[in-house]
Amino acid sequence: MDESRSTPGSKEIEFPALDAVTSGAEESAGVRSSVEVGADDFLSADERRELDEAMRLVYRAGASQGVMAEKQATIETARLRLEPLEPVHADAVVGLFTDPVMSTYLGTDLSQGGLARTMVDNRLTYEGPPQLGHWAIIRGDQVVGLAHLRPSKELPGGLPEIGWYLGASYGGAGLATEAAWALLRHGLDGLRLASVWALVHVDNAPSLNLAARLGFLQVGKGHHYNGPHRVHVALPGTASTC
Template identity: 50%
Template sequence: MSQPTFETNRLTLRPMRAGDRDAVVRIFADPASSRYLTRDMSDPVNAVTSFERWRGWGSPNGMGTWLLDLNGLVIGIGRFTPSDRLPGKVVEVGWFIARTHAGQGYATEALRTLLDYGTRGLGLPAIWALIHVDNEPSVRLARNLGFLDIADHHYLPAGPARIHVLLPRTDTAGAFAQQPTLRTERLVIRPLREDDRRDVRDIFSDPEVSSFLAGDGKPATWIDDMIDRRLAFDGPKGMGHWAFVEDDILVGVGHLRPSAELAGDVAEIGWYLGRDHQGRGLATEAAVAIRDHGLHTLRLPAVWALVHNGNQASHRLAGRLGFVEVGTGTHYGGPHKVYVALPRTPSR
């Protein structure tokens, strides 16, 4: 699939050509505009090196670098590329507008076209952007375009950045009228009930299970308070809190619900297994079922997981489940890594 050219109200978005090198150097020449980039692109050597690298990379799968052409004048750049800063071969978008043409809506005009192409034309399950925390114009633009500010990132030489993600709107007409019971080879994964309280209390009374939850200073009633919140859940249809049952024994609990920690009420998954039942793959079995229910039955654009930095078992499980670590943040009172699972899309 070749890289297309687009026409907007005022701009032509076209692939780079060999003769565009000087124009690319000129748009990056302002140090004030370039200060938030990965490298100092106001240095002509860096700008030429990047230009040659972008040209050499070509346009695989319809992606690449576009020049924003205003009546023959190059005023900016837009890019879709597999990220070399985030794992999992996710696709990252980037943009740059020369300061002489900033504040006139050109970036919004170009990005709306490119993002629509990415989600509809390329079928990307998510589009990612790394934005320096002090780059207020780009932060506002991302927010206005529907990006979610999701996690911390510390890669940029210019300083700390935040990871933003755009998720396509999806049809959730296939959602269940109520929270379903899921079944795996060994487990019945059914909605949590009041008569599960004693078993759930036993699981979370074990310090090895609860050590990464909610931090110190929890009240004596915290387990029952947590159970009450789970039983009272009144969220989107098809989501909720489940009990993991093996041979009529409650061995763990899990959930899929709108996140109270991440922006945009994105769907967050969680799983907990009693210590006596660990080491046999039951957590993997249950989490796969809940993940797939979210992605394939509810047709969610993504399922997210927050895992405490010290919870090595859950980090390994997230990896086995195909979750991609995309950043970090302080959540539930402690340091967590942010993971995401996206629907698989056909290879191009």
């Protein structure tokens, strides 16, 4: 879930049931049940081809059924609106991350030295699949959080990774659950992704509990975003309807 600066080098992640995770994509591509991930330099040419093919199959699943949109969608719930992140949202999102509490599990304190602005600017330059990306979470006319569903920079082959951040002053009302559930359903149902992944810091009990409520399965652990994280996956047949 957390996003800051990646730690270079290779990382070993154990996926006990990876053969069931991407709904047959890895069966065609031959992905193993234990993969070493990190900089591409740590993967052999064959491993890189296998992972790239697996990811092409994951994203192709939606496109082949004619459901992949041409651009990022706005997602609405009973109380929230998730709008594709635009420069108009930038100041409000930066303001949320000036609270050091927001960086508790990020491995980097974004409240210091203009790092929150840099983080938002980096997200605004996203160049991945146009249906994916970053969203501002809005309630009424206020930006209350930030979310993403985009190819992972931490997991192999650019697996689709979800993350959510709710402003500290907006907690306790179920807004994080509402936003995360809506974005997860958008990925699995709207875009027909074969899987959605989440990385949650091992000490982040609220987000671990939220991931469980959403139907995510814990399939491993590893060092990500400068700290120890649990690796979770949600599949179309296992994700909760909340």
